[in-house]
Amino acid sequence: MEKHNITYVSIFYLMHFSEDPYLQPILFGLFLSMYLATVLGNLLIILAIISDSHLHTPMYFFLSNLSFTDICFTSSAVPKLIVDILTHIRVISYAECLAQMSLLIIFG
Secondary structure, eight states: OOOOOOOOOOEEEOOOSOOOTTTHHHHHHHHHHHHHHHHHHHHHHHHHHHHOGGGOSHHHHHHHHHHHHHHHHHHTTHHHHHHHHHHOOOEEEHHHHHHHHHHHHHHO
């Protein structure tokens, strides 16, 4: 009888930036501030375009769509990274990884 490989991958172990406990709050603050700046900046662009009737032209329509896509693209990966830095849990399930990669490809 032949032996078959029947391994099944259910989780992936994520590489981390640093194991230094003093560096973790700095990384958390850095990634959180960059994420918030990205989301708030893009929301301000969208709100400015919606609120001013002079900006209802095709160029600004596409600019607001680009801002919305940037919010979705950023929100598909960075929150998981921020939570992982905060909780020190370095695993992602196969379904979560598949969903995250699908969203990154769609919005990319």
